[in-house]
Amino acid sequence: MISRIWTVGLLAGLALAGLSACATKPPASDPAALAAYEQTNDPLEPLNRKLYAVNDTLDTYFLKPIAQGYAAVVPHVVRNHIGDVLANLHTPVIFMNDILEAKSRRAGDSLVRFVVNSTVGLGGIFDVASGLGYPAHEADFGITLAIWGVKPGPFLYLPVLGPSDPRDAAGYGVGVVSDPFFWIGQGAVVTALDDSKTAVGIVNLRAELLKPIDEVKRMALDPYATFRSLYRQHREAAIQAVRDDHRSTPPDWYPRRPATGQ
Amino acid sequence: MPTRRHLMTCLAAAAPLAAFVALAPGAWADDLSEAKAMIQRTGDQLLAVVNSSAGSREKQAHLQQLVFANVDVDGVAHFVLGRYWRQATPQQQQEYMQTFRQLLVYAVTGQASTFQGASFKVVDAQKQPVGMVVNTAVNVPGKPPTNVQWVVAMVDGQPKIVDIIAEGTSLRLTERNDYAGVISQHGGQIQPLIDAMQQQLARFKSRLTG
Numbered sequence: 001m002i003s004r005i006w007t008v009g010l011l012a013g014l015a016l017a018g019l020s021a022c023a024t025k026p027p028a029s030d031p032a033a034l035a036a037y038e039q040t041n042d043p044l045e046p047l048n049r050k051l052y053a054v055n056d057t058l059d060t061y062f063l064k065p066i067a068q069g070y071a072a073v074v075p076h077v078v079r080n081h082i083g084d085v086l087a088n089l090h091t092p093v094i095f096m097n098d099i100l101e102a103k104s105r106r107a108g109d110s111l112v113r114f115v116v117n118s119t120v121g122l123g124g125i126f127d128v129a130s131g132l133g134y135p136a137h138e139a140d141f142g143i144t145l146a147i148w149g150v151k152p153g154p155f156l157y158l159p160v161l162g163p164s165d166p167r168d169a170a171g172y173g174v175g176v177v178s179d180p181f182f183w184i185g186q187g188a189v190v191t192a193l194d195d196s197k198t199a200v201g202i203v204n205l206r207a208e209l210l211k212p213i214d215e216v217k218r219m220a221l222d223p224y225a226t227f228r229s230l231y232r233q234h235r236e237a238a239i240q241a242v243r244d245d246h247r248s249t250p251p252d253w254y255p256r257r258p259a260t261g262q
Numbered sequence: 263m264p265t266r267r268h269l270m271t272c273l274a275a276a277a278p279l280a281a282f283v284a285l286a287p288g289a290w291a292d293d294l295s296e297a298k299a300m301i302q303r304t305g306d307q308l309l310a311v312v313n314s315s316a317g318s319r320e321k322q323a324h325l326q327q328l329v330f331a332n333v334d335v336d337g338v339a340h341f342v343l344g345r346y347w348r349q350a351t352p353q354q355q356q357e358y359m360q361t362f363r364q365l366l367v368y369a370v371t372g373q374a375s376t377f378q379g380a381s382f383k384v385v386d387a388q389k390q391p392v393g394m395v396v397n398t399a400v401n402v403p404g405k406p407p408t409n410v411q412w413v414v415a416m417v418d419g420q421p422k423i424v425d426i427i428a429e430g431t432s433l434r435l436t437e438r439n440d441y442a443g444v445i446s447q448h449g450g451q452i453q454p455l456i457d458a459m460q461q462q463l464a465r466f467k468s469r470l471t472g
Contacts, residue, residue, distance in 0.1 A: 032345050033450070036442065076404060130406075211376065219369055221458045225443025229436045237430020 022046070041154050042228065048157035052224045055162060059206075067206035079204055081125050086201045087136060088117045088124025093179050097139035101147045105247040109134045138238045141178065142171025146239045155228055163231035293421065294387045294394055297414035300421045301396040304332045305382045312374045325374060326367045334415060334422035335363055341424070342437045346445055350452045358452075361459045368466040379403050382410075393424060 023045040026033035042048060071079070091114040098107035113129040113136065121128040130136065145167050146152070153166035161172065176182055181194050220226035250256070311324040329335065339362040340347055350358065377400070385397040396412040413425035413432075426433045441455055448454040 036345065036446075040439075040442075080404070215372065215376075218372065220440050221455070221462065222440050222443030222447065226436060226440040228443075229439035230431050233431040233435065234429065240430070 040228075041152075043154050044156065048155065049224055051157045051159055052227070054159065055157070056223075058160070063202070063206050064210070067203055067210060070203050071207040071210060074207075079207060082200065082204050083208065084117070084121075084127045085124040086197070086204065087127075088114065088121070089181070089197070090179070091117075093175060094137070094139045096178060097141060097144045100141075100144045101139065101242055103242060103245055104249050106137060106139065106242070106245060109137065110139075138241070140171055141174040142168035142235070143239050143242060145171055146235075147242055152232075152235070155232070157224075157228075163227055168235065293416055294389065297394045297396055297412075297421045298384055298387045300332065300414065301398065301412050301423075302384045304328060304423070305384070305398065308374070309377065309380060309382060312377050313379065321374070322367070322371050325371050329367050329370055330363075332423055333366070334417045334424050335366060337415070337417065337422070337424055338366070338434050339363070341434050342441055344438055344442065346442075346452055346455075349450075354452055354456060357456050358459070361456065361463055364463055365459060365466075368463070372466075377402060385409075394421075395427075 022043050023037075025043075026037050028034060074082075091110055095107055095110035095114065098104075098110050112132075112134045116129040116132065116134070117124045117127060120126075127136070150167050152168070156164045156166065156169060158164050158169060161169075164172065181197070184190055184194070216226055216230070217223050307328055308325070311321055311328065314321070316324070336359065339359055342362070343350070343358060347355065380400055380402045382398055382400045385399055387394060387396045389395075392413050394414045396414060398410050398412065399407055400410050401407045408429060411427040412423055413427065414421050415424045416422075424434070444455045444458055445452060
């Protein structure tokens with residue numbers, strides 16, 4: 001918990017430092033360049049690129065080797081089940097955001113997922129709910145803010161956390177605090193379990209991304225710009241998926257009132 | 263009266279356009295089924311090559327043939343360079359095009375291995391603002407099924423792939439942002455981008471022979 005408070009402090013410090021390192025805005029006499037600059041919306045690009053380089057070095061020499069070792073020892077099937085367990089523990093946060101997004105069918109899906117996977121799925125080891133027609137979906141407070149009409153703001157590359165923007169960074173903070181596990185940190189054992197859950201989650205995710213990230217780096221001429229683009233597009237698609245979910249509130253099996261043929 | 267003449271010219275020009283729009287729905291339905299058929303065919307051929315026992319050079323040749331036959335390579339290349347296309351000298355445009363064509367083949371070849379053992383199914387096709395979008399479901403063993411969308415445009419009367427959208431991310435848009443990143447990092451110069459592309463191509467070529 002203390003390390004998280006440190007992270008928040010570090011982020012705030014960097015946000016302030018970032019204000020002094022701005023990209024130069026093209027002059028109004030070059031409308032094409034100006035439009036491109038506004039579309040990229042990355043006024044802190046020089047600082048962001050430095051942070052990307054730092055993260056990339058940390059990843060190359062620290063996280064990636066750990067993930068590679070982990071992937072070599074833990075079989076793929078087991079890694080998938082570990083991912084399922086962690087996803088299940090995270091479902092209450094997804095449920096809360098479904099509610100805040102006012103998407104009751106999504107909230108229902110999350111509730112069914114949590115109940116079914118925690119019981120029949122043996123504590124989330126097996127994702128039984130997906131097979132029953134309740135697949136996982138994305139929800140976090142960044143997406144919720146977007147649904148509420150909050151604009152993403154300029155691109156941010158955060159130390160350790162990676163690509164983000166003010167909306168998603170705020171969403172991340174709320175996400176950490178809204179996780180029930182954040183509040184059960186009483187006693188050394190619980191804290192240790194909680195921290196190892198976080199660590200396993202990070203390594204498991206990185207192992208899953210070994211191939212895709214290598215592939216992006218192999219193909220990209222400017223990996224920073226490529227990751228920025230991928231991040232933005234992915235977030236926009238996740239938000240759009242929530243907006244496009246117009247399923248009616250009563251589920252299909254709910255008995256409907258017969259059509260009145262007076 | 264220049265303004266009235268202008269108006270008449272506009273109307274005269276608009277008449278055939280209106281006729282075209284009126285005819286369009288029928289034409290679109292035909293185009294959509296053609297696009298679907300093309301994606302089904304290309305996907306089947308792609309998976310056949312990927313899952314065949316041919317050597318890497320032979321696979322590369324097959325994939326190159328598939329890409330050039332079914333992808334609007336020049337259109338994609340134009341889109342990716344975007345506003346910098348007009349800024350490039352004719353020689354740069356030519357160099358860029360040549361390098362881009364070859365790089366695209368290597369990009370497909372590199373991705374192809376991840377579809378080992380995959381199966382794929384055309385779901386449906388719709389007309390969308392970006393063009394005709396063919397939805398497919400791709401199943402790779404051991405991974406959750408993914409939705410891949412193929413954007414198809416009619417080029418010289420033939421359906422051609424202009425973009426691939428996987429999990430909401432567009433390949434050509436990502437590529438455009440990648441290349442624009444290189445150009446803006448070099449003060450708006452195009453030559454450094456072409457140099458970087460050629461270095462990358464040389465690297466891919468040496469890896470294939472090595």
